[in-house]
Amino acid sequence: MSEIKLFEVGTAVKERTSSTVLLEKELQNTIEQNMETFFGVRFLKSEYVITSGRMDSIGIDENNSPVIFEYKRSTSENVINQGLFYLDWLLDHKADFKLLVIEKLGMDVADQIDWSVPCVICIANDFTKYDVHAVNQMQRNIKLVKYRAYGDDLLLFEHLNTPVAKPVTEVSVAPASTTYSQKTHLEKLAAASNHIKTLYTSLCDYIESLGDDLVANQLKLYLAYKKVQNIFCIEIYSKQILLRLKLNPDTVELEDGFTRDMRGIGHYGTGDLEVSIKSEADFQKAKNLIDRVYNEVI
Numbered sequence: 639m640s641e642i643k644l645f646e647v648g649t650a651v652k653e654r655t656s657s658t659v660l661l662e663k664e665l666q667n668t669i670e671q672n673m674e675t676f677f678g679v680r681f682l683k684s685e686y687v688i689t690s691g692r693m694d695s696i697g698i699d700e701n702n703s704p705v706i707f708e709y710k711r712s713t714s715e716n717v718i719n720q721g722l723f724y725l726d727w728l729l730d731h732k733a734d735f736k737l738l739v740i741e742k743l744g745m746d747v748a749d750q751i752d753w754s755v756p757c758v759i760c761i762a763n764d765f766t767k768y769d770v771h772a773v774n775q776m777q778r779n780i781k782l783v784k785y786r787a788y789g790d791d792l793l794l795f796e797h798l799n800t801p802v803a804k805p806v807t808e809v810s811v812a813p814a815s816t817t818y819s820q821k822t823h824l825e826k827l828a829a830a831s832n833h834i835k836t837l838y839t840s841l842c843d844y845i846e847s848l849g850d851d852l853v854a855n856q857l858k859l860y861l862a863y864k865k866v867q868n869i870f871c872i873e874i875y876s877k878q879i880l881l882r883l884k885l886n887p888d889t890v891e892l893e894d895g896f897t898r899d900m901r902g903i904g905h906y907g908t909g910d911l912e913v914s915i916k917s918e919a920d921f922q923k924a925k926n927l928i929d930r931v932y933n934e935v936i
Contacts, residue, residue, distance in 0.1 A: 683742070710763070770798055
């Protein structure tokens with residue numbers, strides 16, 4: 639894969655030389671201690687022992703989806719297949735993972751675990767183009783991350799792929815007695831009016847046009863767009879689309895019926911500012927807030 643060039647700009651321009659001499663255990667410890675900052679994942683356990691091996695690190699992200707971390711320790715090690723094996727094991731042992739979450743984060747978080755898109759993050763000093771191609775063909779939520787150390791004070795993570803993963807379980811059609819609020823995000827989208835579908839498509843297209851660093855994550859009850867962490871979350875209802883933004887409501891002049899401060903109010907997804915989009919005019923008005931979030935949030 640191509641090498642990133644990093645330069646120190648001061649009185650003279652100096653190239654910072656990258657290195658992979660960082661010990662794998664040292665790298666693992668650094669990631670586990672800063673997992674939420676690096677990847678938006680709450681750390682649960684290191685060297686998580688299972689019946690046929692051990693996962694290097696395991697956590698749960700802000701969407702309450704399980705995340706497995708595997709570190710490539712040698713060029714011959716197939717960390718992708720290893721991570722896929724652990725992912726399938728975890729899906730067959732959901733109760734074990736729930737007990738771990740209860741122990742570390744409590745029952746409230748454990749009751750909200752979302753199994754629709756569990757993730758494996760494979761970290762190595764390099765991957766080949768064949769690795770990236772293979773992962774993209776799998777249609778599983780497997781992310782390849784290349785690391786480089788620059789001296790003692792800089793650590794770079796390069797995300798090599800944007801996985802397009804199918805939900806682990808197929809979404810079934812809700813029975814006639816099911817209420818609208820109980821439907822999944824995709825079921826709500828399928829049942830929405832043409833007007834709501836058009837607004838939804840326009841909103842997603844606009845968000846995705848902002849930059850390649852945004853990754854869509856289809857959850858059971860909402861759609862999230864993230865950089866390192868979620869910055870947009872979208873829910874569909876019969877007469878409106880709710881867009882939640884990672885933006886401080888104190889920095890926005892709230893407008894009744896359009897914007898709402900969600901701090902201290904329970905809701906799906908993440909983000910403290912809620913925007914209600916009912917019309918094309920609402921969508922156009924929301925663009926300024928969307929732009930702010932994309933440009934201000936890392």
